[in-house]
Amino acid sequence: MLIRHITTADAPRYLALRILLDEETVFRLYEPGENRMSLPEQEAAIARVMASPNSTIIVAEIDGELVGYLSAGGRPEARIRHVTHISLAIRQSHVGQGIGTLFFTELERWAREASIHRLELSVMVNNPGAIGLYKKMGFVEEGHKRHSMLVDGEYIDEIYMAKLLT
Numbered sequence: 001m002l003i004r005h006i007t008t009a010d011a012p013r014y015l016a017l018r019i020l021l022d023e024e025t026v027f028r029l030y031e032p033g034e035n036r037m038s039l040p041e042q043e044a045a046i047a048r049v050m051a052s053p054n055s056t057i058i059v060a061e062i063d064g065e066l067v068g069y070l071s072a073g074g075r076p077e078a079r080i081r082h083v084t085h086i087s088l089a090i091r092q093s094h095v096g097q098g099i100g101t102l103f104f105t106e107l108e109r110w111a112r113e114a115s116i117h118r119l120e121l122s123v124m125v126n127n128p129g130a131i132g133l134y135k136k137m138g139f140v141e142e143g144h145k146r147h148s149m150l151v152d153g154e155y156i157d158e159i160y161m162a163k164l165l166t
Contacts, residue, residue: 003102005110006057008050010066011043014059017066021089026151027127028089049073054084054114058106060099067091070103074116082117088130095129104137111165120162124149131159139163 006014015037023032037045049055054074060067068090074083086107090099111119121139123130139161147155 001099001102002061003099003106004059004061006046006049006059006069008043008046010059011039011046013066014046014057014069015039015042017069017091018089021091024092025089027124027130029149052076054081054116056107056110056114058103058110060090060094060103062094067094068099068103070107072107072111072116072119082115084111084116084119086119086121088121100133101137104133108165117165118162119165120160122148122158122160124151125157125159134161137163 018030018037019035022028022030022035046057049057049071052074054072054076056072058070058072060069069088071087072084073087074081074085088100088103107119110116119139120142121134122145123134125131125144140163141159142162143160145158145160148158149156
């Protein structure tokens with residue numbers, strides 16, 4: 001398994017992975033079929049991330065196939081340039097194999113080099129596997145957003161979590 005930062009050459013496989021993940025799990029923002037990003041748009045989005053000093057996408061590759069990703073998105077404003085928001089997704093067939101831990105290990109290495117101080121994320125309250133991973137990696141709960149998402153006709157709360165790097 002290879003854990004590495006994305007390149008624009010990964011755009012077709014990354015877009016396909018994102019679409020597949022939307023179909024595999026309810027713990028995503030997009031409903032199945034809702035992501036209508038084109039390949040040129042995906043390539044441009046990856047290029048923007050690669051050009052940003054406080055953003056990255058880390059992918060997990062096995063035998064040439066992308067099986068998961070961790071995206072970290074920062075903003076350019078001086079007051080929040082030290083913050084990056086995280087999104088993590090792993091193919092269901094590869095959950096529980098240590099990929100999440102490897103992602104966060106690489107994320108922290110990159111974040112320290114990029115002068116990132118705050119890692120933050122949100123997670124649906126009904127996703128105990130992800131919550132457990134985040135706690136294991138040192139994230140703490142900071143808040144609760146009630147009825148944040150509507151999934152299959154049911155309102156779902158989100159937990160806001162963060163980790164401060166020293």
